[in-house]
Amino acid sequence: MEKGIIQLTGIGKSFKVAERTAGLRQAAKALFVRKHRIVEALKDISFTVNEGEIVGYIGPNGAGKSTTIKVMSGILVPDGGTCSIMGYTPWKERTDYVRHIGVVFGQRSQLWWDVPVIDSFELLRDIYRIPDEMYRENLAVLTEMLALADLLGVPVRQLSLGQRMRCEIAASLLHSPKILFLDEPTIGLDAVSKLAVRSFIRRINQERGVTVILTTHDMSDIEALADRILMIGKGTLLYDGSLEELRSRFGTGRTITADYREYVGEPVDIPGATRLQWSTERAVYSFDTESVVLADVIAQLSGSVELLDISVDSKDIDEMIVQLYEEHQI
């Protein structure tokens, strides 16, 4: 069996947060009697990632994705469990460990705000003690791949979000890490920048064999990149598998949209199908081809309304994810 480059076993992490109280009187009281609540961000997270994989780490807001990334990058110490990445325990041997990983937090910058990008890169070279030759080579390749030539002399605060993200990604790779953690790398980017970032991630994975763990809410990122999905909800891992498996699981689901001449009667019930939308001119139903035959759905509709147009769609990945969240009640 292939040995995992990343192995997490039973990782748990709780945060103690101060209870917020409403009203001035309550707030004043809270100064003396502090009430706390424990948030279990991660309950019992175990998974293995093999070298060269691109793993999409998904889950709704507050599920525990960033907390996991922080544990794996050595920023946070978990309360329990073990984490071995390339043989290191991230929070114990941080100085040596960070030479092997790159981290990008889409919402935060690792670059110095007021200085030109190239100055930040040079600081990182010194911090990571990147050998000159490696630095020069990586800088040249990354500048070409991410089209940075015109950006290197510009202070970070003057860059657009998409330009900054390209620089952030370059910064995380200057020291040739084997593993890249990307926490929402495409957040807020326009379609062109998203495509550029995605194709770059693919390229460094294929050409340099970099293992990538990526969190995102953008399912088209997952579709374009991830060989495998790990889904987390309320601190627990709920799904580990490929997109194909997910597709075959929900592959028999269909949505039918019917447009008809104005109809003011009662909404039409179709046994076995769920009515998602109903108006005097349009209805949308979802059904499963394993239990309901499409021709029957159409026949039942056309028995009640005068159909003008019909379209049938398979579930897209966003819908599959919503259904998975619903199944797990998260």
Ligand SMILES: Nc1ncnc2c1ncn2[C@@H]1O[C@H](COP(=O)(O)OP(=O)(O)OP(=O)(O)O)[C@@H](O)[C@H]1O
């Ligand atoms: N430093 C902290 N102090 C207190 N609570 C925290 C802290 N960091 C995270 N949490 C809590 O832990 C839970 C998991 O947060 P986390 O940021 O890992 O979620 P996420 O899956 O990355 O969410 P999102 O998709 O919204 O970014 C949340 O309930 C959050 O409020």
